[in-house]
Amino acid sequence: MDDQQNTTAGYGFGIGVYLVWGLVPLYFKLLDHVGAVETVAHRITWSVGLLLALLLVLGKVRNLGIxxxxxxxxxxxxxxxxxIGGNWLVYIWAVTHEHILAASLGYFLNPLLNVVLGTVLLKEKLRPATLAAIILAAIGVAILAVSALDTLWISVSLAVSFALYGYIRKVTDAGAIEGLAVETLLLSPVCVAYLIWLGMAGGLMFGASLETDMLLIFSAAVTSVPLMLFAAAAKRLTLTTLGFIQYVAPSMVFLIGAFVFNEPLNSGQLLCFALIWAGLALFTFDSIRTAHANRTRARLAA
Structure with a gap:
């Protein structure tokens, strides 16, 4: 796959989803009084209704049968x-247990895994500038990993699970909404069973207050809409490009954890941040230059 297969719509979907994901910790921090497993169970359960309604409106329900x-x-x-279910569980646990920076590291690692998957499995080619950008980002991530060894399990599990999720969704023949609907339908029986068990045990937080109930219900949109955008972007961008755009989200999460929730911030983390954004700037400049060259060649060939 080459750069000419990166589309304008793909960039739009990709940038949009990562901007949304960068703000997601602020939302789930409001639910830190709800257990991580219950929150994930509600995300999935309420998403089923939302996605089925969307498919009905769009006339795509029969695609589920296919x-x-x-x-x-x-x-x-x-x-x-x-x-993705495991990814959500670890992520919400990290956010609600004051490990937002560890979660951001996971999504700093993820683009590097996307590059590996893209080059090894999908035979995507790397330009010299892209390789240099990857090396800068890898050095930054390595510094951050060494400075946070006690929570590295959070970061690695988030990175691996989401990188593999992105690869599967890219190569699977299923629409963004239809694929996500099937995923939630597959997970929903376990989630509903857990919520029923939790209610019988007297530990269910749903129903405790109107605010909590609305936050849990609306988590369906917070969950489903970005994943639909992500699936659409994955179909329209190379994994390498998608990976570098992804640095927008963990950078926002990193800043939120450090400056909004005042999690400890050390010099290693600051150096990592600087190196990653230097790599991102290099990648962005090279992508713009290559896109301009491609358009120029297309005009001359016409």
């Missing part, structure tokens, strides 16, 4: 559902 009859696609979405 997916469920395709064994290969269904197995792929079962794997992606498991990965």
């Amino acid at each position: 997916i469920f009859r395709n064994r290969r696609t269904l197995l792929a979405l079962t794997a992606s559902a498991t990965l």
Whole structure:
């Protein structure tokens, strides 16, 4: 896959989703009195209704039947559902237990894994400037990892699960909404069963207050809309490009953790931040220059 397969719509979807994800910790911090497992269970359960309603409005409900009859696609979405469910669980636990910086490191690591998957599995080619940008970012991430070894398990699990999720969604023949609907449908029986059990045990937070209930219900939109944008971006961008755009979100999360919630910030983390953004600036400049050269060649060939 080459740069000419990066589309304007892909950049729009990608930048949009990562801007939203960069602000998500502020939302789930409001739910820090709710257990991480219950929050994830509500995210998935309420998302089913939202996604089915969208499919009904768009006239795409029958596409679900096509997916469920395709064994290969269904197995792929079962794997992606498991990965994203685990990713949400670890992420929410980290946010609600004062480990937002560790969560941001996970998503700093993720673009590097995207590059590895893109070059090894999808044979995406790296230009020299892109390789230099990757090296800068990798050095920064390594510094940050060494400075946060006690919470490295959070970062690694988030990075690996989301990188694999992105790869599966990119190569799976399923629409953004339809694929996400199948994923939530596959996860929902376990989530509903857990919420029923939690309610019977007297530990269910849903119903404790109107504010909490509305936050849990609206988490469906906070969950589903960005993932639909992500799936659309993944179809329209190379994994390398998608990975570098992703640095927008963890950078925002990093700043929120350090300056909004006052989590401890050390010199290693600041150096990491500077190196990653230097790599991102180099990648962005090279991408703009290459896109301009491609347009010029296209005009001359016309």
